[in-house]
Amino acid sequence: MSYLTDLQEGCKRHASAAFQLNYTIANDPELSGEEVHACAHYVDLCRKLGMAVEENFTGQATAFRAVARRVEKPVLKMAILAEYDALPGIGHGCGHSANGAMSFLAAAALKEMKDLPVDVDLIGTPDEELRGGKVIMCDQGIFKDYDFAVMVHVSPTETNANCHFLALDDYRIAFHGQTAHAASGPWEGRNALNGVMLALHAIDMLRQHVRPETRIGSYIVNGGEASNVIPDYAEVECCIRHSEREYLDKVVAKVMNCFKGAAIATETTYDVTQMGCKYDDFRWNETATQAAEKVLTEMGIPFTPPSDCGSSDIGNVSYQCPAVHVHLALGDTPMPGHSVGIANAVKAKSIEPIIVQGAEIMGRLAILLGTDEHTRTAMKAEFEGK
Structure with a gap:
């Protein structure tokens, strides 16, 4: 079988676990830094799949790192980021329950793929909405050990291959x-x-x-x-x-x-x-962005050019390794970000194909960067300013 077929079959095998993870977290929203139950669900699922898991990662009680994949001669070390904190009074109005479920599904599918020369870690990054758990990780230089970091975030109606964070x-x-x-x-x-x-x-x-x-x-x-x-x-x-x-x-x-x-x-x-950590702007990597655009095009997902948006602690990550933050449309119904509408959308059954889409986007990026030396080298050179 091809890498893509392997990925898609892996997504099918683990989809139900990812869906249940989303629903469980969506119906039990925990505020930033208090995601005790959410973190425990991730840790349990990862260990059931045979992943080695480091809890209390970087000294944060609700952070973790799971080793999803190790190969003998990796050409790329990839971090898949999972967020799972909720908003006061709204719940998962930013969609983090679904975003993180996508990341889990991508890591689970990539874990079982044969021969792909890519190491993959799933990193649980709490407290994005308030203090910035990824900043604490960056302060310890965690992402300097990676060649690429990625996550997919739901969006009301527009898909973007990457984001210009402030x-x-x-x-x-x-x-x-x-x-x-x-x-x-x-x-x-x-x-x-x-x-x-x-x-x-x-x-x-x-x-x-x-x-x-x-x-x-x-x-x-x-x-x-x-x-x-x-x-x-x-x-x-x-x-x-x-x-x-x-x-x-x-x-x-x-x-x-x-x-x-x-x-x-x-x-x-x-x-x-x-209040919280200082969030950096997003360091743009055009090569990585074009790779994401290529994946979206191949999947038949229409996308629009990114514009300045809000802020995220992934900005700090982008200064330690090339990073991509995809926005993936929920549908065609307009609704504000950080809204009850999104909190309800991630509880609906219609979120399930979106979770699979998001996981496949990240998996395809792993395949592309793991097999295309030119893109991989160009991304690194751009990051290093060469």
């Missing part, structure tokens, strides 16, 4: 003032909420003077308790993104000056807490 920093800024009665002695107070509001106005003015790829989002976490009390505490969260990490760092410095100036003007103090 670098991201997220902060909580707490202002501290002096409480006072708002009617009888407001002059005795220092209004922490005024500090927050003035900073937000300054940031709005800053938008005119930053590059158009910049995104700044914020909301007031705590603005006081009563209208007749000068608040001595107020808190705001501010998320800042840009398509390049170097420029983002400059924008962050400008935003921090807005908070500093507002504190001076309102005679308050403030402190800053970084």
